[in-house]
Amino acid sequence: MAVTLKEISRELNLSVTTVTRALYGYDDVAEGTRQRVWSLAETLGYVPDTTAQRLRKGRTDTLGFVIPTFGPRFSDPFFSEFLAALGNEAARLGFDLLVSTRAPGAEEQAAYRRLVEGRRVDGLILVRTRRHDERVQYLIERDFPFVAFGRTDLEVDYSYVDSDGEAGFRQLVEYLVGLGHQRIACLSADPELTFVAHRLTGYRAALAAHGIRPDPNLLIQADLTQRGGYEAAGRLLDRAEPPTALVCLNDLMALGAMRAAQQRGLAVGHDISVTGFDDIPLAENAHPPLTTLEQPVYDIGKRLCAMLVRLIRGESLDDAHVLLAPNLIIRESTGPVPM
Amino acid sequence: MAVTLKEISRELNLSVTTVTRALYGYDDVAEGTRQRVWSLAETLGYVPDTTAQRLRKGRTDTLGFVIPTFGPRFSDPFFSEFLAALGNEAARLGFDLLVSTRAPGAEEQAAYRRLVEGRRVDGLILVRTRRHDERVQYLIERDFPFVAFGRTDLEVDYSYVDSDGEAGFRQLVEYLVGLGHQRIACLSADPELTFVAHRLTGYRAALAAHGIRPDPNLLIQADLTQRGGYEAAGRLLDRAEPPTALVCLNDLMALGAMRAAQQRGLAVGHDISVTGFDDIPLAENAHPPLTTLEQPVYDIGKRLCAMLVRLIRGESLDDAHVLLAPNLIIRESTGPVPM
DNA sequence: ATTGTAATCCAAAACGTTTTGGCTGTCAAG
DNA sequence: CTTGACAGCCAAAACGTTTTGGATTACAAT
Known part of the structure; x- marks a missing residue:
């Protein structure tokens, strides 16, 4: 041929x-x-012939990325931006990018094993790390090159980049307290996700610093989607004594929460404050524009990619553990507590 | 090892x-x-060892997908949903998915050549076809297996799935005319994109059918992003005689357009009507929820994937040219023309 | 004793590349 | 005339797998 x-x-x-x-x-x-x-x-x-070269050279020049998808209608701007970063940077460094999509669980684990043990890729990029992340455990065990967006609670050393969600949430909640808010609800998610746990820590720390007793009824767990935010916010707002501020774990949830509030005739930014995390492009175009914590997803992806390639090449990393402070962007979805 | x-x-x-x-x-x-x-x-x-198997068997069991990205902050729910479909279906059929990200142009073409000529993949999935699509031309020329989401104007035969954007836009515009709208603007995009051309045809046909003279000032070309919609809508709304309805080429533009309208104090759905295309999850959670044309992106991706695998295996396709009618979803971003 | 036939096993080739460790011939220096 | 150096070329091995086309043995049937 x-x-x-x-x-x-x-x-x-x-x-x-x-x-x-x-x-x-x-x-x-x-x-x-x-x-x-x-x-x-x-x-x-x-x-x-690429395959022949790979066999001969003993490396694939391919990076692997398994996207944790949730449900068929998976749609998260966070991931498309991250993917664009990986794709562009990998190409620049002469690597292919192999992408799988798998919901967390047994099938996801199997996907990792296929990639690693079938020697399909030279290294992996992890995202949405969990506190006891089996993926991290597995890859460490096999001594396979990988980097992660996020930390874990495991007592192991690996290379990561992460946003300092704790600091971010602390700053955010202090800002809300400064506006007079006391009943600040948190639309949280599965706390096994490391970033969720960190942000919650920051939320609690800020409340404690201002002598606000944390009300367990104001902490609610949902999916990291609009639907999740919509439903959780609905439940909170229908309470007898609803919160005056909704702190959401990410922007998608915040958009859903805003809709729930608006359906109840509340003016977001006046009657109720809503915040997110990520600063996806839609946050700016929401109505009203969303107050949120920006994390430079594209840069993080790019950086992780470069780190991984250095790992694969056996070069040393001077910056193996990077913690970035997110940037509080105040828009119109937040305001003083209503009289 | x-x-x-x-x-x-x-x-x-x-x-x-x-x-x-x-x-x-x-x-x-x-x-x-x-x-x-x-x-x-x-x-x-x-x-x-996967590489050795590939060399020996003469096939890679890998599908290629080059995402056309626009700018670094690329973030489009359309693509994440499509990607999830490809990823899941490819895995189900025993194929890996190799993803590249490249802005349309020379580098994109080079990426396709790398994949094809380096024999990195067994087949390709194209998306956002153009009227004179060099990718299609190239792949036909090399007789390389591929499928596409979208048609072209080329006189060649290939397998595709497409939404009938023309019919969709015709229906949509007729609906708006039925609400009394006459000055219906279209926030369009590069008409070299086939789907843009088709939708424009539908738009014009509906206007013509109701004896509305198309006003070239109401047809404006922008990027298929929120920003694009935001800016284009801004220009339209600042005219002396602004339109009463904004028909946008996709949902992202519509979200941007809504924001532009709202910033000018217009109540979307009352003072002005705005529509989109795609029905991304955010459309439902917009404020107000967006009237749009739904296309089953996930199913299309899944279907294309299955078609491609059949092509690769040399099996025959009974449904090589699929045209799906989009589904008009009326929400609250549209309403009767204001008095 | 020969033939036939299963039941097991295997050497070698092939996929296309890169690298190792030469080999051959020429020419200049001694 | 010998030696050494150099320029230019190449055979073979290797990467790990799968497949082709036997080979070997045992045993039953002739």
């Missing part, structure tokens, strides 16, 4: 060895020979 | 041949031998 070295070598009465060496610019090939090889390769449209 | 057939065979005093055949259940292996092989493979944790 496709053109191989053998064909070129046969055509020119050369050995396969000489042909590769000519193509790769070794200095033990006569100038004339090199030119003949190049020109024939050109006209025949020779492109080396 | 990893366990190979050779090691297993050495350990058991068997040939490599017998070991593979034992593992794959050929009937010329003694039952006892088969068991010894299996149990040793198990304890050593043998997993075949």
Whole structure:
């Protein structure tokens, strides 16, 4: 089918060895020979077979990324931005990107094993780490190169980049307290997710710092989706004594929460304050625009990718544990507590 | 490093041949031998080397998908849902998914060539086809298996699934006309994109059918993003005689357009009507919820994936050209023309 | 004793590449 | 005339797998 070295070598009465060496610019090939090889390769449209190169070189030049998807209608701007970062940076570094989509659980674990044990990729990027992350455990155990967006509670060392969600939430809640809010609800998610746990810590710390007794009724657990935020906010707002502020674990939830509030005739930013996390592009275009904590997802993805490649190449990392402070962006979805 | 057939065979005093055949259940292996092989493979944790299998079998069992990204902050729910569909379906069919991200243009074309000519994938999925799509032309020329979400104007035959944007927009605009709208603006995009051209055709047809003279000032070209919709809507609304309805090429633009309207004090759904296309999850949670045309992105992705695999396997396709009618979902962003 | 036939097993080739460790011939220096 | 150096080329091995086309043995049937 496709053109191989053998064909070129046969055509020119050369050995396969000489042909590769000519193509790769070794200095033990006569100038004339090199030119003949190049020109024939050109006209025949020779492109080396990637699979053969991989087998021979013992590496795939491929990075793996398993997206944790939730339900069929999976749609999260966070991931598309992150993916764009990985894709662009991987390409820049000469790596392919192999993507799987799997809901967390047994099938996800199997996907990781396929990638690692079948030697399909040279390294992996993890995202949405969990406090006791089996993926991290597994990869450490197998000594397989990986980097993660997020920390874990495991007593192991690995390379990560993470947002300081605790500091971010502390700052955010202090800002709300400063506006006079006391009944600040938190639309949380599965606290096994590390970033959820961190943000909750920050939430609690800020309340405690201001002598506000944490009300367990104001902490509610939901999905990290609009629907999750919509439903959870609905339940909170229908209480006898509803909260005056809704702190949501991410922007998607916040958008859902805003809708729930608006359906109940509340003016977001006046009657009730709502906040998110991520600063997805939609946050700015929400109505009203959403107060949120920005984390530079694209840069994080890019950085992780570069770190992983250095790991694969056996180079040393000077910045193996990066913690970035998120940036509080105040927009119109928050305001002083209503009289 | 990893366990190979050779090691297993050495350990058991068997040939490599017998070991593979034992593992794959050929009937010329003694039952006892088969068991010894299996149990040793198990304890050593043998997993075949994917690269070697690929080289030997002459196929990669990998599908390629190049996401057309626009700018670094790429974030489009349409693509994350489509990607989830591809990922899940590919996995189900035993295929890996190789993803690249590239802005349309020369680099994109180079990415396709790398994938095809380097024999990195067995087939490709195209999305956002263009009227004179160089990708389609190239792949047809090389006789490489591919499927596309979208049609082209090229005189070539290939397998696709597409939404009938023309019919959808016709229905949508007729609905708006029925509400009394006459000055219906269209926030369009690059008409070289086939789906843009189709939707525009539907828009014009509906206007013509009701004797409304198309006003070139009401047709404006923008990016398919919130920002694009926001800016274009802003320009339209600041005119002396602004439109009463904004028909947007997709939901993201519509969300941006809504914000532009709201910033000018207009109540969307009353003072002005806004529509989108796609029915991304955010459309439902917008404020007000967005009237839009739903297309089953997940199903389309799944279907395309299955079609591609059949193509790769040389099986025949009975449904090589699928046109799906989008579904008009009327929400609160549209209403009667204001008095 | 020969033939036939199962039942087991395996050597070698092949996929396409890269690298190792040469080999051959020419020419200048001794 | 020999030696050494150098330029230019290449055979073979290797990466790990699967498949082809036997080979070997045992045993039953002739």
